[in-house]
Amino acid sequence: xxxxxxxxxxxxxxxxxxxxxxxxxxxxxxxxxxxxxxxxxxxxxxxxxxxxxxxxxxxxxxxxxxxxx
Numbered sequence: 001x002x003x004x005x006x007x008x009x010x011x012x013x014x015x016x017x018x019x020x021x022x023x024x025x026x027x028x029x030x031x032x033x034x035x036x037x038x039x040x041x042x043x044x045x046x047x048x049x050x051x052x053x054x055x056x057x058x059x060x061x062x063x064x065x066x067x068x069x
Contacts (some may be wrong), residue, residue: 001046003054 009015022038023031041053 001048001051003051005058013066 022034026034046052
């Protein structure tokens with residue numbers, strides 16, 4: 001299955017708020033652990049290794065880009 005990178009969230013602001021709430025009151029280690037668990041849950045849901053590799057490649061490329069000023 002190809003990776004969909006087009007906007008696809010019905011309520012992106014609500015998702016972002018829920019994501020921020022998920023991290024509320026967590027220390028850095030707990031926040032990293034919850035991110036890792038979320039990644040694994042979503043990867044399991046997607047299930048397709050090629051799609052996951054494409055997502056990892058795009059995420060890695062974005063991390064290497066200079067920060068916008």
